[in-house]
Amino acid sequence: MKKIKFGMVGLGRLGIQHAENIAFKIPEAELTAICAIEEERVEEIKTKWGVPYGYTDFDEMIKNNELDAVFLCSPSHLHCDQIEKALEAGLHVFSEKPLGTTLEECKRAEKAIENHPDKVFMLGFMRRYDPSYVYAKKMIDQGKIGKPFLFRGYSQDPESAIAGAIAYAGHSGGQFIDMAVHDIDLSRWLLDSEPIQTWGIGGCYKHDEFGKHKDGDNVSALLKFKNDAMAFIFAGRTAPHGYNVETEIIGTEGILRIANVPQKNLVEVLDPSGVRKECSQDFLERFETAYVDELKEFVDCIINKRKPEVTVYDGTRTTIVAYACKESFETGKLIDIQEN
Template sequence: MKKIKIGAVGLGRLGYQHAENIAFKIPGAELVALCDKDEVKLNKTADAWGIPNRYTDYEDMITNQALDAVVISSPSSLHTTQIAQALDAGLHVFSEKPLGTNLEECKIAEEAVERHPELVFMLGFMRRYDPSYAYAREKIRNGDIGNVVLFRGYSQDPESCIEGAIAYAGHSGGQFIDMAVHDIDLARWMVDSEPITIHAIGGCYAHQEFGAFKDGDNVAALMQMENDAMVFLFAGRTAPHGYNVETEIIGTKATLRIASVPQKNMVEILDHHGVRQECSQDFLERFEQAYLAEINEFIKCIHDHRKPEVTVYDGTKTTEIAYQCKKAFETNELIRM
């Protein structure tokens, strides 16, 4: 089978992980180019992995005739422009979330995808590829829990990572767009419905710096969906125990809970603190297998000449909902969709 030759842009935490996975863990792919503004990091990484082509300019990278596809892990505000540029250059595209930080940006991506139906575009909603979430969705689709009453999603980053979150706050788009977008996507995917009303609250409980961007360090939203299901989302930056993503879906016949107690593994530690379990400390650790699975799916879609389940329109819809959550948070008013 021909290997798909990929250029990766962005060597932040997740971008580095994607690039490393492509270079060493995805059998059907070959990493042939890297792009990052930090030339020192770029050359150090490329030298260590033996990557021949390296760029500090994305537009230069996508002119490389050896490339079949790009993986985009750049800052959120660059996503849609880079998606359009790559598709117009004849390249398949995998982009990290969010699709865009506003609807105008999302439309740029939509139009580019529509211009190139022959190419594969995939958005990085990796939780769909986590085995536990995939299993839960099948239970819902099979009717095992009856009608969905409530979807509850918690996403919390550890306090130990707060400096990076504050530094990124100015161009993140806000908590709902940057962080809660995963739970918004899961809610739409699992409940199989769209919101009709949104109310959001929150504040700067530990770090006032977020207030400068009309954001909070902990925020929440309550939605009513078209099928009457309720959705509650909580996104926080100040968890003292580690990275914590938990989900609950309450149905009329049963309840599903995913990672209701966040834990690194199945080990229990018995020491002078008592009996305890350790927590994952970041998203890379918790969703390691999901990140591999989503890139594998991207490569398979290219080989099989088919489109992935998650589409550009899913990206637009989650951005729209996240933006309305942000608006509800800022105005403290009920938003009707």
């Protein structure tokens, strides 16, 4: 069977994980090219893994006629431009979140994807492919908790990773677009409705560096949905114990909780400190399976000529909601969320 030949863009912490998944964990995929601005890094991975092609220029890479698809793990503000160029080059496109850092960028990506209906586009909302969230969605759809009316989502990065977060803050788009988009997307998916109002609050409780970008190190938002459901979303950068993502969905007949205790595995440690469970230390560890499964879905869509559930419009909508939360956070006002 013909393998789907990928060009990987970006070799940072997440990019290298995606590249490894393509190269070694998906039998139907082949890592044919890699692209990053650091030439030494490109040559290192190219040699180590036996990747045929290495580039420091995205425009040059997409001229490679051997490629079938590109995987974009580049800085957020480059996504939409690269999506457009890759589609024009005849390539299928998987892009990490967020879709874009402005609504104008998202609309540009929408148009490019609409102009290439024969190509598969998928956005990296990997939590939809995490086994626990897949199971929760199935239970909700089957009516196991009645009518869901409240979503609560916590996403916390560890304090140990704060230096990278501060360095990235200037071009991240802010914490709502950089972190909270996952919970925004989950709330839309699990509540099966769209947010119409938001109240955002937060601040720089430990690291004032975020303030110069009109951002906080810990932020939260309350959302009202078209179907009157509610969502509370919290995104933080200063968790002392490790990487922590937890979700609760409350319905009229039951409650679902996912990762209420952010444990790394089922092992309990008994030592002079007491009895404890260790926590995952980053998103790569917590969502290892989800990253592989979303890539499997993308490859299968290409092979079987179908489209994934996650679309460009999910990316646009989460961007609109995230920026409404950011506007509320910055102005202290209740914000009505605009339609697309």
